[in-house]
Amino acid sequence: MSKDQLILGIETSCDETAASIVRNGTEIISNVVSSQIESHKRFGGVVPEIASRHHVEQVTIVIEEALKQANLQPADLDAVAVTEGPGLVGALLIGINAAKAFAFANELPLVGVHHIAGHIYANQLVEPMQFPLVALVVSGGHTEIVLMRDHGSFELIGETRDDAAGEAYDKVARVLKLPYPGGPHIDKLAHEAEEVIAFPRVWLEEGSYDFSFSGLKSSVINYMHNAEQRGEVIKPEAVAAGFQASVVEVLTAKTLRAAKEFNVKHVIAAGGVSANKGLRAALESTFEREGIPFTVPPLFLCTDNAAMIAAAGSVMFEKGILSTMSMNGKPGMPLFNW
Amino acid sequence: MIWLGIDTSNMPLSVAVVKDDTLLVEWTSSVKITHSVGAMPAVEEALKQANLKPTDLDAIAVSEGPGSYTGVRIGVTIAKTLAWTLNIPLVGVSSLETLAGNGYLFNGLICPIMDARRQNVFSAVYTNTGEPKLGDGHYSLEDLLAKMTDMEEKIIFIGHDVAIHWDAIQLALGERAVRAPYYLDLPRASVLIAQAKMKDMPSNEATHHFVPDYKRITEAEANWRADQKKAGNSHE
Numbered sequence A: 001m002s003k004d005q006l007i008l009g010i011e012t013s014c015d016e017t018a019a020s021i022v023r024n025g026t027e028i029i030s031n032v033v034s035s036q037i038e039s040h041k042r043f044g045g046v047v048p049e050i051a052s053r054h055h056v057e058q059v060t061i062v063i064e065e066a067l068k069q070a071n072l073q074p075a076d077l078d079a080v081a082v083t084e085g086p087g088l089v090g091a092l093l094i095g096i097n098a099a100k101a102f103a104f105a106n107e108l109p110l111v112g113v114h115h116i117a118g119h120i121y122a123n124q125l126v127e128p129m130q131f132p133l134v135a136l137v138v139s140g141g142h143t144e145i146v147l148m149r150d151h152g153s154f155e156l157i158g159e160t161r162d163d164a165a166g167e168a169y170d171k172v173a174r175v176l177k178l179p180y181p182g183g184p185h186i187d188k189l190a191h192e193a194e195e196v197i198a199f200p201r202v203w204l205e206e207g208s209y210d211f212s213f214s215g216l217k218s219s220v221i222n223y224m225h226n227a228e229q230r231g232e233v234i235k236p237e238a239v240a241a242g243f244q245a246s247v248v249e250v251l252t253a254k255t256l257r258a259a260k261e262f263n264v265k266h267v268i269a270a271g272g273v274s275a276n277k278g279l280r281a282a283l284e285s286t287f288e289r290e291g292i293p294f295t296v297p298p299l300f301l302c303t304d305n306a307a308m309i310a311a312a313g314s315v316m317f318e319k320g321i322l323s324t325m326s327m328n329g330k331p332g333m334p335l336f337n338w
Numbered sequence B: 001m002i003w004l005g006i007d008t009s010n011m012p013l014s015v016a017v018v019k020d021d022t023l024l025v026e027w028t029s030s031v032k033i034t035h036s037v038g039a040m041p042a043v044e045e046a047l048k049q050a051n052l053k054p055t056d057l058d059a060i061a062v063s064e065g066p067g068s069y070t071g072v073r074i075g076v077t078i079a080k081t082l083a084w085t086l087n088i089p090l091v092g093v094s095s096l097e098t099l100a101g102n103g104y105l106f107n108g109l110i111c112p113i114m115d116a117r118r119q120n121v122f123s124a125v126y127t128n129t130g131e132p133k134l135g136d137g138h139y140s141l142e143d144l145l146a147k148m149t150d151m152e153e154k155i156i157f158i159g160h161d162v163a164i165h166w167d168a169i170q171l172a173l174g175e176r177a178v179r180a181p182y183y184l185d186l187p188r189a190s191v192l193i194a195q196a197k198m199k200d201m202p203s204n205e206a207t208h209h210f211v212p213d214y215k216r217i218t219e220a221e222a223n224w225r226a227d228q229k230k231a232g233n234s235h236e
């Protein structure tokens, strides 16, 4: 690259309105996230219509702030990258239409980015990716193991057959009567635990890289139920620790097996649940022991953000994968190669 | 002075470019394609046909609702982003007022109708000079028609959703109800611009805070408030 490449990223697929400017796909110049967690708390989860209403209030403010913090004008940019899917359709449409109008007014190319490709490429903002690579993607909507032989090449080798890991966390948090969002609370409780309730590990058939968490969730509910009926005192920390231990062990073991089978040079973790301290610690120690380079983004790049969208958009833009003014939101968009 | 107008508040789409008092281009359709797919290409094409660049625009008019929540938001998001990044003012006009504008030459009152499901409508009653006689709102059809029984004049009903409720309207108002011809049933962005021109021009800084006028709180919010009431809590 003779001249620096500057990409504006925009992300509104769920409950964060975010904009960011990234240089050469690897360096964050500005990163603005307006979170709506407070607005959804009293409903115990994200309400799509309320999320969309917030996005339309915030979107231009957030983009302007990203430009201001970067001290850049629209004319300095090379392209606009926006999350095209998957996500909440009404929420996606705000980012997409803002991105289209911005790109049109400033005569900039438009790039439609897959949200999970974004989460994976958050790692490019930490360290260059080495191929072949295995990515463990864990969030409220996804639990996947993705094999990448090169940039823009995604082979799904395993995925959840029922609940996503983050979904299981939220459901167990509700059973434990923890406030929304539940994941971080379980993580915290698990670290305070002095004893650990043993819950089963679900490995599925031999050799499978798929996951299943709904059985584990039921085990937790059954345990709580039985303990209550026997009049036992339930220690939420012990339940949280047991649940987390089961999730972390299965995620770590399957990622390690994939890393070995495909002889990868790099393992990365991505997605909101990769902010989980228990999971990070387990992955870090496992791959250190095995001598396989491992990267997980800092916490602010694990949760939804626009820097990751700009990072993925940067490579797509270089490859000439562009979108048009008729781009639509794709709530169930599959991960595609570029 | 060059205006771009956008209405995506319901199923129809309308985009127009007006220069001073001349309508240069207008695109109006009621083909069922999502506004996210249709609206920006229509804006792009309208400017191209008018031989203009985005930076030639001086102001933007947008339909601020009520209507389909997602539809209104698409138009507002496009209009807000264009106005902000081009540093030009953004004027919002009620989607009902714009639809009523199609009937300004009618000798009587004008009632724009948008279906809001379960025998509810977004509606209003305007005079043929654009004065609101019954404010924009979310009404049950029954309430709306009851409010019209003592209005003496003839009333023209405008909108592509009038068809859904026409039998009930005729039953309630008889001869006083007039149904608009099909070519007046779609909102037109040129009318929207004419109405925007009559309003105070907001400052460019106001654009960030422009929000749709939904005329309804969300279902989640309504349920939450009802639960709070039941629990005897006062809400914040």
Ligand SMILES: [Zn+2]
Residues within 6 Å of the ligand: A115, A119, A139, A271, A272, A303, A304
């Ligand atoms: Zn995400």
